[in-house]
Amino acid sequence: MVEQTALSQLAAAMSAQPAPIYQRVKQAIISQITEGVWQANQRVPSESELVSELGVSRMTINRALRELTSEGYLIRMQGVGTFVAEVKGYTAMLEVHNIAEEIAQRGHTHSSKVLSLSEVKADPEQAAILGLSTGQSIYHSLIVHFENELPVQLEDRLVNPLMAPDYLNQDYLSQTPYTYLMRVAPLTAGEHIVEAVLPDARQRKYLSLDEHEPCLLIRRQTWSDAKIVTYAKLLYPGSRYKLLGRFKGHG
Amino acid sequence: MVEQTALSQLAAAMSAQPAPIYQRVKQAIISQITEGVWQANQRVPSESELVSELGVSRMTINRALRELTSEGYLIRMQGVGTFVAEVKGYTAMLEVHNIAEEIAQRGHTHSSKVLSLSEVKADPEQAAILGLSTGQSIYHSLIVHFENELPVQLEDRLVNPLMAPDYLNQDYLSQTPYTYLMRVAPLTAGEHIVEAVLPDARQRKYLSLDEHEPCLLIRRQTWSDAKIVTYAKLLYPGSRYKLLGRFKGHG
DNA sequence: AAGTGGTCTAGACCACCAG
DNA sequence: TGGTGGTCTAGACCACTTG
Numbered sequence: 001m002v003e004q005t006a007l008s009q010l011a012a013a014m015s016a017q018p019a020p021i022y023q024r025v026k027q028a029i030i031s032q033i034t035e036g037v038w039q040a041n042q043r044v045p046s047e048s049e050l051v052s053e054l055g056v057s058r059m060t061i062n063r064a065l066r067e068l069t070s071e072g073y074l075i076r077m078q079g080v081g082t083f084v085a086e087v088k089g090y091t092a093m094l095e096v097h098n099i100a101e102e103i104a105q106r107g108h109t110h111s112s113k114v115l116s117l118s119e120v121k122a123d124p125e126q127a128a129i130l131g132l133s134t135g136q137s138i139y140h141s142l143i144v145h146f147e148n149e150l151p152v153q154l155e156d157r158l159v160n161p162l163m164a165p166d167y168l169n170q171d172y173l174s175q176t177p178y179t180y181l182m183r184v185a186p187l188t189a190g191e192h193i194v195e196a197v198l199p200d201a202r203q204r205k206y207l208s209l210d211e212h213e214p215c216l217l218i219r220r221q222t223w224s225d226a227k228i229v230t231y232a233k234l235l236y237p238g239s240r241y242k243l244l245g246r247f248k249g250h251g
Numbered sequence: 252m253v254e255q256t257a258l259s260q261l262a263a264a265m266s267a268q269p270a271p272i273y274q275r276v277k278q279a280i281i282s283q284i285t286e287g288v289w290q291a292n293q294r295v296p297s298e299s300e301l302v303s304e305l306g307v308s309r310m311t312i313n314r315a316l317r318e319l320t321s322e323g324y325l326i327r328m329q330g331v332g333t334f335v336a337e338v339k340g341y342t343a344m345l346e347v348h349n350i351a352e353e354i355a356q357r358g359h360t361h362s363s364k365v366l367s368l369s370e371v372k373a374d375p376e377q378a379a380i381l382g383l384s385t386g387q388s389i390y391h392s393l394i395v396h397f398e399n400e401l402p403v404q405l406e407d408r409l410v411n412p413l414m415a416p417d418y419l420n421q422d423y424l425s426q427t428p429y430t431y432l433m434r435v436a437p438l439t440a441g442e443h444i445v446e447a448v449l450p451d452a453r454q455r456k457y458l459s460l461d462e463h464e465p466c467l468l469i470r471r472q473t474w475s476d477a478k479i480v481t482y483a484k485l486l487y488p489g490s491r492y493k494l495l496g497r498f499k500g501h502g
Numbered sequence: 503a504a505g506t507g508g509t510c511t512a513g514a515c516c517a518c519c520a521g
Numbered sequence: 522t523g524g525t526g527g528t529c530t531a532g533a534c535c536a537c538t539t540g
Contacts, residue, residue, distance in 0.1 A: 078538075190498045
């Protein structure tokens with residue numbers, strides 16, 4: 001009887017809109033979940049039940065359920081059933097873009113100044129970061145990026161020479177290091193940490209900052225296959241740069 | 252002849268692994284793209300060509316192509332064809348979690364202190380943020396969150412009373428405001444801005460901070476349907492809190 | 503053994519875009 | 522008009538979980 005009710009309500013929730021059936025099935029299920037008719041962890045009618053209740057073929061039901069699963073609404077277990085997923089609560093996303101692209105998108109002019117570009121011997125910390133041995137040669141670059149003449153990013157980067165042997169012979173006024181690295185060693189994964197810090201005197205000088213002005217620091221590590229390609233410390237003046245993100249109901 | 256070659260290479264790229272056919276098709280296509288055999292914007296063989304070349308039914312080919320499209324590898328246009336998508340370059344994601352959950356996940360103890368919880372008349376700025384009129388009643392709360400007795404977040408929140416009329420009558424020691432708001436007005440969209448700032452004297456006091464200690468400020472605005480539910484300013488001491496994110500090749 | 507989801511097929515109709 | 526992708530179906534076989 002309870003099942004009956006649940007199914008009837010679902011059928012009623014199917015809009016008559018001129019949309020593909022699998023879309024309407026998805027919408028009907030989403031509304032059951034968001035309106036609390038189907039609670040988290042509760043079992044959802046099986047594919048065959050939905051087939052007979054909604055008068056739709058199983059492949060279509062399957063597609064609807066499969067997509068809802070990949071969108072985070074449902075959890076499916078073979079041989080067991082389909083369940084409403086826990087509400088993810090609060091997880092949201094922030095996008096981090098390429099600095100040059102971002103400035104261009106705002107219609108502003110990007111330029112940069114190479115402060116240093118050299119081969120150095122890895123100290124123990126640097127070696128650990130790149131997964132190499134202490135004393136091994138690595139590449140290092142230090143570049144300031146400007147938005148309309150105003151410095152907005154100080155890019156301090158270590159590069160694994162095995163992954164990008166020609167790193168030192170590039171012109172970083174016409175392309176950013178990241179653009180180059182992406183081409184020669186396509187990233188497969190990355191990780192970054194965002195925090196608020198106070199810049200030291202040298203960093204303040206390069207970014208033309210007053211004392212006590214806070215900065216956003218993004219530390220980013222990038223892999224190509226299983227090998228670390230590069231480690232970057234990106235320092236942004238808090239007054240000139242903000243990270244923006246949007247998110248939707250599920251993710 | 253060119254098509255012949257492209258297709259033969261694809262067939263060769265089909266692994267003999269014991270995996271579902273649509274998965275093997277996806278993998279084969281991904282390898283063509285990542286190895287540069289199929290360049291960005293280049294046309295991909297049509298579904299029917301793939302059907303005859305790979306000896307697989309069209310529904311299976313269609314599923315592989317559809318999933319690759321939603322994963323960002325391909326772009327499809329009805330009546331035109333399927334094409335390799337531009338490399339997205341650099342876009343990455345950062346996750347922002349619920350503070351209480353995050354602390355619990357680290358195995359630490361979360362507690363909080365309500366500094367203020369009241370109804371106020373909206374000033375013009377607040378009214379604009381919430382999409383209400385100046386002078387209208389709105390709810391305001393100011394809460395400090397602790398991780399093992401150490402303050403890690405100052406939460407300054409405005410709430411639209413139309414969307415959460417019982418906001419003032421909740422116990423925010425046992426549940427965070429966001430958890431409550433999520434239940435009464437499920438979010439459909441949100442936006443946040445992350446920046447580095449210096450806290451003012453009052454904020455420093457609440458967070459037990461020294462002078463000149465930078466903070467991460469996350470301003471978050473949340474919608475339910477088309478209406479703004481809440482606007483929060485979350486202030487984190489830079490020395491005690493960092494945002495962590497990971498990303499993979501595509502999104 | 504019965505029910506569940508996971509996959510695959512062959513064939514069909516449609517909307518769309520190009521020449 | 523012919524090719525493309527978008528959808529849908531009916532039926533099938535399988536692997537998996539549970540009683």
